[in-house]
Amino acid sequence: VESYIPCEMVTVEVRGIWKQVRRTVIPSLMFFRSTEEYAKELQTSPPLRGRVMLYTYVNEKWKKVPFPISEYEMDMFRLVTSSGAAGLDYFGDDSIVYGIGDRVRVTGGVFKGAEGYIKRIKGKRRLIVSITGICAVATSFIPNCFLQKI
Numbered sequence: 826v827e828s829y830i831p832c833e834m835v836t837v838e839v840r841g842i843w844k845q846v847r848r849t850v851i852p853s854l855m856f857f858r859s860t861e862e863y864a865k866e867l868q869t870s871p872p873l874r875g876r877v878m879l880y881t882y883v884n885e886k887w888k889k890v891p892f893p894i895s896e897y898e899m900d901m902f903r904l905v906t907s908s909g910a911a912g913l914d915y916f917g918d919d920s921i922v923y924g925i926g927d928r929v930r931v932t933g934g935v936f937k938g939a940e941g942y943i944k945r946i947k948g949k950r951r952l953i954v955s956i957t958g959i960c961a962v963a964t965s966f967i968p969n970c971f972l973q974k975i
Contacts, residue, residue, distance in 0.1 A: 828857040829899070831906040831962075833913070850906065851915050851960060856899065864891040880959055898956050901939055905954045905962055908935045912965030914946065933971040936964055940975065 831850045836843055857864075868877045880892040906913065931939045931952060941954040946963050952972075955961035 826857050826859050826863070828855055829903060830855045831902075831915075834909070850913070854960070856894065861891055882958070892958060894956055894959070901941065901954045902956050902962065904939050905936055905941075905952070905964055910935045910965055914951075914963040916961045916963070927974050929972045930975050931967060931971055932973050934967065936967065937971075939964075943972070 831854070832847045833850050834845050835848055837846055838844075859867075864879055867873055868879060881889040882892050884890050927943050929940065929943055929952065931937055936952065939952060939954060941952045943950055944953050944963070945951070949966045950969075951963040951965070952967050953961055953963050
């Protein structure tokens with residue numbers, strides 16, 4: 826099964842020695858590609874029983890089904906979170922109001938190719954890339970010369 830866990834490199838002190846270690850940026854969150862049936866099986870199969878929670882929604886037949894993520898949203902999220910850039914902030918998807926600001930594409934720098942919305946956070950212009958209903962990430966400052974309105 827193809828999976829993705831957003832991680833970052835951080836410097837920590839272990840017994841007086843400073844080391845670079847990889848840590849997850851959104852605790853307990855893993856994205857994976859599978860069939861609906863396989864995703865449901867993960868919740869009930871030993872040794873994961875009781876340890877896996879799927880994001881779900883209620884479909885038109887009033888049935889809970891695993892939350893699908895579009896290839897586009899996943900590609901944009903993966904592009905930004907795997908860039909290695911410092912200064913990324915992560916949010917639950919409900920903590921940011923979208924539709925404010927312009928939809929843009931980044932044309933240069935470490936986030937080249939990413940698309941999202943521009944929003945001011947902590948007084949700086951940031952690119953917001955989200956996975957609808959699950960989470961969002963805000964990049965560090967992006968200069969105007971690297972932004973193209975779409």
